[in-house]
Amino acid sequence: MRIMAEVVEVTDVDFTYGIGKALQGINLQVASGEFVGAIGPNGGGKTTLLKLIAGLLVPTSGQVRVFGQPAARSGRLIGYVPQFADVDRAFPITVEDVVLMGRLGLTSFLGGYREGDKKAARRAMEQVGVWELRQRRLGNLSEGQRQRVLIARALAGEPKLLLLDEPTASVDAEAEAAITEVLGRLHKSITIVMVSHDLELLKSHVDRIVYVNRRLQPVTGDLDMSIGRFLQLGN
């Protein structure tokens, strides 16, 4: 009998994109409450791995199970924070409207959001310190503020698993500290998988680190040295 339930089970996964294999022979188990960091070169398949776990991509072969179910059916238990580069800055939308989207799937299908959704969104905004910005247009915020808004959107759905794609890339020091602090608090209560190049962030909270470059391998031993070595390998 297992004491720690596996939240994420990636088994023998290949993912082919275009002509080449983006990922090959991937095996990864993440236990409940664990905080796993993923490093590796750009184009090495880290984002692809996150999207497979999120159920946004379907593996070419092998399987991805999240909370014991196929990943595509676990979306409502997952909070996903994409790289901010993917989000349209010219879009006319307020911070609060973005965060409320995290409630989709939990709220009524037709019509507006409920009071409970607004409360959950408020809690999420307060957690990452963007409540004061709720009426501002997203495109008018700084990079760090926008990134925190996307984290709030993921938290508004009260996820059991949080997936983050380079949450501190291109944010200022203040936002980086805030994000690091938030993740430290969350670490106690939910399972986290995070892609990052941020050495400080990785060192401060992460339980273990995996290196992704088409294949996946664990990073063991002295964190500083290994991370440094792998980051160099990647660049």
Added chain:
Amino acid sequence: MDGFFQALSSYSFLQHALLAGVLASIAAGIAGTYVVVKRISLISGGIAHSILGGMGIAYYFGFDPAQGAVISALIAAVIIGLVSLKARQHEDTVIGALWAVGMAIGIVFIARTPGYNVDLMTFLFGNILLVSSEDLLLIALLDGLILVITVLFYKQFLAVAFDEEHAQLRGMPVEFLYLLLLMLIALTVVILIKIVGLILAIALLTLPPAIANRYAGSLAQMMLLAVGLGMFFNAAGLLVSYQADLPTGATIVLIAGAAYLLALMGRRFEKAPAVESRGQSSS
């Protein structure tokens, strides 16, 4: 200008024209906002021109042209929507082809329609001065339908337009919502064909929201502003074209185009004009 208002009070065709413009602006402001923020004006253009094919067929077989337009708009929206979902790689080529083929079908069927000849120019350039009471009723009904669907699906449409991937993660039926959105746009085009015709419909669909986007803080604000601007452009275009004896549809579009140019040149508001009072007391 007094002459215009005097004419407006005595001629029903002018009253109809004004009412048609005002009603059309409601649908156009809402649907056009989605076209602008989701950047699907090419797809919308493809739908608009394919509608001519369906209308031509409806005429040829003697169906009611208004029903023909509505049905062909819905079919065109679904076909082009599925094409854009499935053929992502060659999307623009395939839509360009459907655009031209749909229009060619329309031209052929209209040319072969027996009996009194339907004027192709009316489809292409519209005629707001020939809007009948039945047309007004149809426009009002379509407005109502578009309003109801937008209110029911507002948060889903917002999610799909802003971040489709996230909407998918949250279990939203993104393909269904996308097709529904395209159907709204198609129905709006049916209305606009009456007013400014096929060729100018996309301009009236996109120009008011494009201006509104420079000043709106949220999608709902953008819609409201676009509806207001559309009403103003329609009324102003009607007045100017009456005074100067110009084609009405083209005058409306020129006024909208001039306003867009002014908005582009004008200084952009740095901050969204959002109301800060709501919820302030509780913070």
